Amino acid sequence: MPRLPFRRYFLAAACCLCAAAGPVAWAAAPQPVVLYGDDDYPPYSYVENGQLKGIYTDIVREAVQAMPQYRVQLRPVPWKRGVLMLQTGDAFGLYPPYSWRSERPYVRYSVPLLMEQLVVFCNQDVVAKRALRQWPADYAGLHIGVNAGFLLGDAGLTAALRSGQIVLDAAKGTRTNLLKLMRGRIDCYVSDRLSAQWELQRIRRAGQAGTPMQAIHETAQLAGQQGHLGFTQRQPGAYPYRDDFIDQFNAAIARMQDSGAIRRIVERALQP
Structure with a gap:
């Protein structure tokens, strides 16, 4: 049987390998x-x-x-x-x-x-002591909880809150802030409504035996925000x-x- 010249043999072999591999060899991995x-x-x-x-x-x-x-x-x-x-x-x-x-x-x-609706929750002690009709004017002097890394608004609003002597108190997560609010460690808490309601149901189902818990109330509706x-x-x-x-x-x-x-x-x- 006559031998193929080396160059022709190499090219033929390469073509056979490519054909055998098919499109998979050339498909880019994700x-x-x-x-x-x-x-x-x-x-x-x-x-x-x-x-x-x-x-x-x-x-x-x-x-x-x-x-x-x-x-x-x-x-x-x-x-x-x-x-x-x-x-x-x-x-x-x-x-x-x-x-x-x-x-x-x-x-x-x-x-x-998705659209989220930001609201302010305050505990029973605060609601009983003052009228909270206008945000943020009626909240001067209060400790307001927020989630760590959470922005209430632009720099102008943040400066206005601080100039109104509102103390922003950051803590990790909705559950932590709600427990602080119900135990009176903060006065109010700014959160997405649905997130707070969902977590509040879980806290109440779990119960906190021996720990006094205040009722909380939604006191203001802020602008909706999109995630x-x-x-x-x-x-x-x-x-x-x-x-x-x-x-x-x-x-x-x-x-x-x-x-x-x-x-x-x-x-x-x-x-x-």
């Missing part, structure tokens, strides 16, 4: 991406039994399933640390920040995921896929809104 979620903001994003759960978590998880070019892992993080990671560029994405562009110029925001998936603007070289990811994610969220998928996620989360 790009690994890590997104972080607040670990203590129920029912929106929280950890339970070691699992990251919540309304925002389910929205993000369903959206990225429609993005096969990316292999996305969701990880919990304390909120304040997550915001710092966005600021340094150590995190690609974090949910669910509100869109405070002047206070966080290092964040690029997705389309809105987003926030992306770092820092270290662009580390995330060359950022623009494409954001475009695809925004398109996926738009489809979920049109199909009613987001509404169904919220309804499932609120079922008793």
